[in-house]
Every structure is written in C-alpha cells, then in structure tokens.
Amino acid sequence: MREVNIMVGGILKLVPLDQLRTRANQIWIGVDYGATFLLDHGITPQVALGDFDSTPAPLLQRLEERGISLTTFPPKRTTPTPN
Template structure:
C-alpha cells in the first residue's frame, strides 16, 4: 500500500498527480490540498486540516466529496501535515509520498523536511518521500543502499541532518567517496551524478537527506 498525501503548498509546484495513482494507492488531503485533489478528480479517502486556507464555497465542495474529515482548530501543537503523516504511518504502508509540501513559506518547508525523519525516530519501517515538480527528497539512516539512474532526476545530493555522518561511501558516482566523514553544514555532497545504471551509498552513523533533482 502507498499513501499519497497532498498538502496545501503552491499548486504550481505540484507534479502531475495522476501519474501517482494506482490500485494500491490511498489519497489523503491536507487543508487546501484536499481542494487540489478534487480539482483533479481524485477523491481522497480522508482529509485533515483546520481549513483556514479555503473559501466557504471551496469548503462546501470539499465536504460534499470527502466522507471522512478530521477537522482541527488552528491553534494546536502540530501542523495539519504532521497530523496526516502520523495517521499515515499508523497504517503501516509500504511508502508515503507527500506532495504540496514545498514552496511558499519557508517555515512550512523546513518543518516538512524535518517530518521526513519521523519514521526513523519512531521506529517505523516506512519511508516518506517529499515530491514536487523538480525534486524528490527522502531521509535515510545508517546502512547500504542501491540507487537507480534516472534521466528525470539527474542530480543527487546528500545533506546531513545530524551533526556528523560517518564513513560515507559513494560508488558508481561521478564524484565517488570512500569512508568520508561529513559534518552538518557541509556542501561536499551537493549535485553529484550517477555514471552507471545503478550506484550505491552507505554510511555507518548519522542521518542523511537524499535529494534527487532536475534543472
């Protein structure tokens, strides 16, 4: 099962959501993201939000289309997106894909990037992917990973989340590394590229954001 969550970020940064549909896919809307889904004739199974970013007419349209709505007051500890992600993680999906989580306010962007770390912290096996028209972000803990070459996501960057990332090794890349120590704030691993059909990356300590992008 894959859970796709559409948040209320700028609509112009959304990819073609119809490319992410399928039999084993559940759609979730967050605040104005619910309206984005309805406009594309995609019916979310559940909606989360305080819905302070939609008009009265848009809210009426949302309520007529969505059977289950989780409404919250604007004054709360968690963002609407975090509440939706917590629900999604409890469903134990294969993966979660978050759309509409980039652009606009920087505080929302940084909060959403940090939310990618939650499965690692809470012990869930599920990975979260933050996706827009130009980028795919996810977070990885220590381990050995294979990564596939994609012409649509030519550039691959590795950004430390923790103070230190140790023994980072990149193989099959234009700029390989061997057992390299990377510290928080380093730009050493920005804008790398695969030279083979597949590459690998591994590290022994820390947390990395893995970003795949195109110009």
C-alpha cells in the same frame, strides 16, 4: 504493501502533475487546501484534514458533499512576541 499519498497545501505549482496522474488510483489524504487541489485534478481523497482556515466555505462544502472523511482542527494562532 500499500502506498498512501499525502497532498498538502503550499506552493501548488511545484506539484509534479505527471506523478499525480500516475498515482490517481492510489490512496490519497488531503491536508488543508491540498484536499481541494486533489478534487480539482479528479482525485477524491479518502481523508481530508486540517484547520482549513484558508479554504472558502463553498470548497469545504464540496469536500463534505463527496462523503470524504473530514477532520478539522482549530487554527493555531500565534501571538507576536514583544521586542
């Protein structure tokens, strides 16, 4: 059986870095800023996906330059509901 790890954005200081290092040679999927976080820790995800609306253009370009399969989605915009 193959394990696939998924790194998402969010509160990244809660990521157990010891587990990240232990699984560095496994398959990784990066979601939104999680893809950049993986690169920052020496892991190249096989796939990166998300709307990347909070990812600066240079960081998104860095993912593309690594040849990572990149899938982007339009950001979901919520409209305020009237009270």
